[in-house]
Amino acid sequence: MGIQERRSNFHAFAEEPATLYVAENVTLRALKIGVTSTASRSNRIHTNERHGWRTAVCLPFTDGHGALQAERALLEFVRSCGATQLVNKAEMPQGGYTETLAFADVAGIDVDQLADLARIAFNMVAATNKLPYALKQREREIKAIVQEFLDVGQKQKAREFLEEISRLLERAMAAL
Structure with a gap:
């Protein structure tokens, strides 16, 4: 499920608390940046784990807007650095392939680096959303x-x- 698609689905929960997460899938040689709402009936983290993804970090936001802002910033940053290859849509029946980094190991990007970037994005969003x-x-x-x-x-x-x-x-x- 792409970020545009997810925004429309996520929109109903945007005012609710949400979690930004970073996960890896060794079999797919991929990393994933994602957002899940704590108000949603389905938890994207658990869904991804059932498909072989291991969650490296979960960062709680008071609302979905902040989580999406951080996710968007992370994706734009890694894409601007050249990490533009996505996991094939067919390899992610649960959706979310547009928020992935395929062949991350070839690019020299590991899950700990991406988790560190997620923490920075979390802190930046928190700081800039203060009154x-x-x-x-x-x-x-x-x-x-x-x-x-x-x-x-x-x-x-x-x-x-x-x-x-x-x-x-x-x-x-x-x-x-």
């Missing part, structure tokens, strides 16, 4: 929008935008 970081990001975005208005001579639009932001912040504070 101070998120607020700083929103501040930068607001400044950029205001600057765009000012760059095209729309000072009044910039003022109106900031007034709307101010009203939203006041409502948020009142709700606390």
Whole structure:
């Protein structure tokens, strides 16, 4: 099951806790990066284990969004490094072949290295999802929008935008 496919299936559980995992299959000479929801009736880790995969690391996320974010970052990183060969779809009847690294041993990538990268992704997602970081990001975005208005001579639009932001912040504070 590909990441796009899984997103649609996983979407119902995206607000629920989820686990990012890294597994290996010696017979297939492959590594796998995956996500499973703790709210789902089926556990992808157990399903994969029944098909010869050994789980090397499980990293718990408070929600599926963070787990998918880390999985996506890991996959993009290893693919950008040249690890683009996938396990054949027929060799993974349980799905998930698009999140695999075939012939990982030939590339010199082992499960411990991938597990270390998963831990780094886990920590990065956790750090950047904390409120101070998120607020700083929103501040930068607001400044950029205001600057765009000012760059095209729309000072009044910039003022109106900031007034709307101010009203939203006041409502948020009142709700606390």
